[in-house]
Amino acid sequence: MTSRGTTMAEALNTALRHALRDDPAVHVMGEDVGTLGGVFRITDGLAAEFGDARCADTPLAESGILGTAVGMAMYGLRPVVEMQFDAFAYPAFEQLVSHVAKMRNRTRGRLPLPLTIRVPYGGGIGGVEHHSDSSEGYYLHTPGLHVVTPATVGDAYGLLRRAIASDDPVVFLEPKRRYWTKEDWSPDGPAAPVPPIGRAVLRRPGTDAVLITYGPSLPVCLEAADAAREEGLDVGVLDLRSLVPFDDETVCAAVRATGRAVVVHEASGFGGAGAEIAARVGERCFHHLEAPVRRVTGLDVPYPAPLLERHHLPGVDRVLDAVRDLQWPSATRARHGGEPYAVGA
Amino acid sequence: MTLQQTTERAAAEPRTPGRDPAPLLPDRRPARVLGTPAADAVDPALLRELHRHLVVGRRFNEQATALTRQGRLAVYPSSRGQEACQVAAALALRPRDWLFPTYRDTLAVVARGVDPVETLTLLRGDWHTGYDPVEHRVAPLCTPLATHLPHAVGLAHAARLSGDDLVALALTGDGGTSEGDFHEALTFAGVTRAPVVFLVQNNGYAISVPLAKQTAAPTLAHKGVGYGVPGVQVDGNDVVAVHGVLSAAVERARSGGGPTLVEALTYRLDAHTNADDAARYRSDDEVERWRAEDPVTRLETHLRAAGLLDEETGRQALAAAETMAADLRRRVAEEPAVDPMELFAHVYATPTAQLGEQRARLAAELRAEAGSR
Ligand SMILES: Cc1ncc(C[n+]2csc(CCOP(=O)(O)OP(=O)(O)O)c2C)c(N)n1
Ligand SMILES: [Mg+2]
Numbered sequence: 001m002t003s004r005g006t007t008m009a010e011a012l013n014t015a016l017r018h019a020l021r022d023d024p025a026v027h028v029m030g031e032d033v034g035t036l037g038g039v040f041r042i043t044d045g046l047a048a049e050f051g052d053a054r055c056a057d058t059p060l061a062e063s064g065i066l067g068t069a070v071g072m073a074m075y076g077l078r079p080v081v082e083m084q085f086d087a088f089a090y091p092a093f094e095q096l097v098s099h100v101a102k103m104r105n106r107t108r109g110r111l112p113l114p115l116t117i118r119v120p121y122g123g124g125i126g127g128v129e130h131h132s133d134s135s136e137g138y139y140l141h142t143p144g145l146h147v148v149t150p151a152t153v154g155d156a157y158g159l160l161r162r163a164i165a166s167d168d169p170v171v172f173l174e175p176k177r178r179y180w181t182k183e184d185w186s187p188d189g190p191a192a193p194v195p196p197i198g199r200a201v202l203r204r205p206g207t208d209a210v211l212i213t214y215g216p217s218l219p220v221c222l223e224a225a226d227a228a229r230e231e232g233l234d235v236g237v238l239d240l241r242s243l244v245p246f247d248d249e250t251v252c253a254a255v256r257a258t259g260r261a262v263v264v265h266e267a268s269g270f271g272g273a274g275a276e277i278a279a280r281v282g283e284r285c286f287h288h289l290e291a292p293v294r295r296v297t298g299l300d301v302p303y304p305a306p307l308l309e310r311h312h313l314p315g316v317d318r319v320l321d322a323v324r325d326l327q328w329p330s331a332t333r334a335r336h337g338g339e340p341y342a343v344g345a
Numbered sequence: 346m347t348l349q350q351t352t353e354r355a356a357a358e359p360r361t362p363g364r365d366p367a368p369l370l371p372d373r374r375p376a377r378v379l380g381t382p383a384a385d386a387v388d389p390a391l392l393r394e395l396h397r398h399l400v401v402g403r404r405f406n407e408q409a410t411a412l413t414r415q416g417r418l419a420v421y422p423s424s425r426g427q428e429a430c431q432v433a434a435a436l437a438l439r440p441r442d443w444l445f446p447t448y449r450d451t452l453a454v455v456a457r458g459v460d461p462v463e464t465l466t467l468l469r470g471d472w473h474t475g476y477d478p479v480e481h482r483v484a485p486l487c488t489p490l491a492t493h494l495p496h497a498v499g500l501a502h503a504a505r506l507s508g509d510d511l512v513a514l515a516l517t518g519d520g521g522t523s524e525g526d527f528h529e530a531l532t533f534a535g536v537t538r539a540p541v542v543f544l545v546q547n548n549g550y551a552i553s554v555p556l557a558k559q560t561a562a563p564t565l566a567h568k569g570v571g572y573g574v575p576g577v578q579v580d581g582n583d584v585v586a587v588h589g590v591l592s593a594a595v596e597r598a599r600s601g602g603g604p605t606l607v608e609a610l611t612y613r614l615d616a617h618t619n620a621d622d623a624a625r626y627r628s629d630d631e632v633e634r635w636r637a638e639d640p641v642t643r644l645e646t647h648l649r650a651a652g653l654l655d656e657e658t659g660r661q662a663l664a665a666a667e668t669m670a671a672d673l674r675r676r677v678a679e680e681p682a683v684d685p686m687e688l689f690a691h692v693y694a695t696p697t698a699q700l701g702e703q704r705a706r707l708a709a710e711l712r713a714e715a716g717s718r
Binding site: 027053058059061063064066067068069070071072073074075076077091094095098099102103104105106107108109110111112143144146166167168198244245246248249 | 472473474477478479480484485489492493494495496497498499500501502503504506507513525526529530532533536537687690691692693694697698699
């Protein structure tokens with residue numbers, strides 16, 4: 001991390017600014033997004049630059065916000081809705097599930113809804129209750145939605161541009177604890193090409209095992225991979241970037257190359273994205289697997305109070321434990337000085 | 346007022362000044378035209394047009410209900426008794442305006458000019474929406490109550506932002522006015538001053554639940570006041586009054602006057618749907634009292650008294666109704682053609698790889714099925 005550089009919040013702001021600049025159909029709307037620039041300042045300066053019709057403060061009613069955006073999209077605009085926090089997007093759930101996800105289908109493709117729903121999500125910020133939910137499971141279980149979540153500054157810009165340009169509705173989950181991390185990135189830089197939605201990326205190659213993750217858990221996995229290296233294990237890290245569409249191809253290639261995989265996410269494990277990923281990998285890569293796919297996830301408890309959240313969130317140690325549990329052959333154990341790794345789950 | 350002006354005003358006045366609610370309040374008595382001197386001033390051509398639509402509409406309701414008995418429609422929520430609202434809603438709009446109907450409002454959709462068979466696709470079971478919403482400017486029939494009302498606001502707001510003078514008319518029932526989205530839609534309409542009109546067809550019941558258990562509001566039209574939206578009550582079985590009130594509200598919206606909430610007092614003579622048993626929650630006496638207020642009869646009584654309903658006009662209306670009904674019977678009798686592969690066609694602009702796999706699997710199943718036949 002460089003001290004100078006761009007934060008994810010700034011990259012998202014730039015993406016919105018460029019989208020507003022490039023396409024008059026784009027309209028940003030939500031609670032406090034105008035004068036204030038959003039509680040996370042992601043829309044900072046947009047109302048001043050583009051006017052309060054293009055970046056509009058709305059009444060405080062999430063279903064009304066999303067429902068109104070649906071109507072605007074029906075007219076031909078390209079709304080970008082901000083939900084203030086993960087747990088405050090729930091009032092809009094019916095609009096999302098019954099209309100946003102289904103409108104194209106109900107109308108045989110005649111009424112697609114090009115609309116982006118930005119949701120700051122996840123924990124680790126010491127937020128009081130209802131400010132730290134990982135709500136991706138609700139969305140990815142709903143056919144008709146794309147579910148995208150960036151983990152890096154460059155992806156935040158690139159994927160948001162792709163989401164806004166998409167003719168399908170995209171739930172764009174922003175890992176809020178990554179908002180203020182800086183990277184050496186500029187929209188005009190050489191690393192700027194915008195990744196298409198639906199492609200996972202190998203953030204770090206590794207020959208012994210692969211950590212499959214997304215959004216806020218990427219740094220945890222990278223750190224765990226570094227630590228594993230010290231133990232003599234070469235662990236790769238795969239950033240999904242998009243849960244829907246799901247990149248089976250890249251995931252399976254990474255698993256086949258290593259034979260061992262751990263899925264890491266903050267959301268509770270039961271019925272979560274990790275369960276789907278582990279099942280898919282099992283169905284597709286069974287004969288390449290040296291061990292069952294392990295999951296390291298949040299506990300199956302309501303999101304804890306700030307002083308307890310570190311016990312809930314998957315940390316480096318838990319990820320390392322799971323890696324050690326991947327039924328390594330005794331030769332590998334020997335490489336680690338004969339340390340007795342536990343076998344099985 | 347533009348959004349810019351709204352913001353400037355809000356900055357100058359951090360709290361809303363108490364605004365006089367009087368202009369927003371509905372009149373003490375619902376608007377009526379039929380049976381009043383005002384009826385004599387109405388254009389006879391309009392009266393005849395409304396009449397023809399009512400006669401065809403009544404026949405449409407009866408024919409659709411009959412089709413459920415023959416198993417040709419899975420279900421039909423009839424608007425028999427509410428035809429005045431249905432017809433007036435369609436006729437109050439210009440071609441470029443948008444209509445946002447519910448499951449109850451197939452007749453309004455047909456009266457707007459959508460093919461009856463395409464309108465009934467949802468209830469026939471071959472797909473959800475059968476007509477092209479963009480071509481006809483009719484949103485899909487909405488079943489989750491009141492959830493389409495914010496869509497109407499958004500579409501109208503978007504049009505206004507784009508300098509387009511279209512209006513959106515959204516329909517709901519009395520029960521729908523208890524849903525959160527009704528209130529959120531009115532909130533947004535009030536704040537944005539979107540050119541939208543809400544028509545509540547108050548038929549007294551939400552399935553079995555009477556209005557007294559639904560709300561303690563003085564009238565449903567009063568519900569607009571809290572949102573800065575004027576409320577109007579109208580006799581919903583007086584097609585001329587409903588048409589007049591809606592047309593005025595639509596044109597007010599078009600000229601920048603903002604949204605209106607219209608409550609039409611009406612009654613559904615049929616059960617909630619063909620699958621419902623209305624005898625469990627309402628008396629025959631009550632139904633008889635409303636039968637005496639039948640919207641078709643009421644217009645015909647006026648037309649006869651005014652010498653506007655000669656035998657030929659009446660015959661022509663009935664003939665149009667029979668032609669529609671015969672066409673509907675014939676076309677609905679044909680088994681609808683469904684294509685299982687279409688299941689995958691409209692989920693995303695480009696099907697995902699996973700949908701591609703599922704599509705291939707279903708195609709293989711269908712080939713196996715065809716081979717074993
Ligand atoms: C959100 C939601 N809840 C429940 C239902 C089931 N439901 C369908 S129609 C209906 C009654 C609606 O009454 P009202 O709004 O008065 O319209 P009407 O049927 O009388 O035209 C109910 C409860 C639904 N469609 N949507
Ligand atoms: Mg009702």
